[in-house]
Amino acid sequence: MRQRLVGRLLAALAVVPLLALWPAAPAAAHGGPLVLDAAGDGATGVTVRATYKQDGHPVDDQVLRLVLNATGDGGRQVGPVQLNPSNEGQGFYTSGPVLTPGRWTIVVTAPEPNAGRAEATVEARTAQTAPPPDPESGDPGGGTWRWWVAGGALLLGTLIALALVSRHRARTPAGRP
Incomplete structure (x- = not known):
């Protein structure tokens, strides 16, 4: 009985590496209609998230042609503007x-x-920029040097x-606290 169990276990372990050689089934091909979610980017641009309607997966085709048309206040x-794939994902x-x-549709x-x-x-809004450093403070680095000093002091104290x-x-001596 025990030999039979060991034999089956060894046979199962021998089959596992062979499964890696089995050809993979082709992935389900995406296609069909898209769901497009469009929004402003917080400044003067537009971002769009494109997913397949069938399964909700993101569009992975880099040559997809998305076209933007916009109408603002006052006509x-x-x-048409072709949208480009973003580095966001x-x-x-x-x-x-x-x-x-201004306001755009x-x-x-x-x-x-x-x-x-x-x-x-x-x-759409004008893009925001960081304020310039305060020249009156006398610290063009914004105070980051203080963090370096504090870190160095902490490291020195630990050492x-x-x-x-x-x-x-x-x-x-050994055995005494």
Whole structure:
């Protein structure tokens, strides 16, 4: 009985490496209509998240042609503008700064065979920049040097404490605290 169990276990272990050689089944091909989520980027651009309607996976095709058209207050128009894949991750596309500050109605479309459409109202704003350093403070680095000094002091204190503990142990005979 025990030999039979060991034999089956060894046979199962021998099969496991062979499974790695088994050809993988092809991945389910994505396709069909898209779900497009369009929004402003917080400044004067547009971002779009594109997913497949069928399974919700992000679009991974870098040659997908998404087109932006926008209409602003007073009849201002922008487009058609082709959106580019973003470095934010799969399925994200950006326009770059194409709008002027104000309220816009944006429409993003994708052609067949992966048709999709999104419409949104966004408020384009002038991009924010960091304030310049305060010249009156006399510290153009913004006070970061203080963190370096504090870190160095902490490191020095730790080294001194370790040296004192080591010295104490070297002087203490074995068996005494």
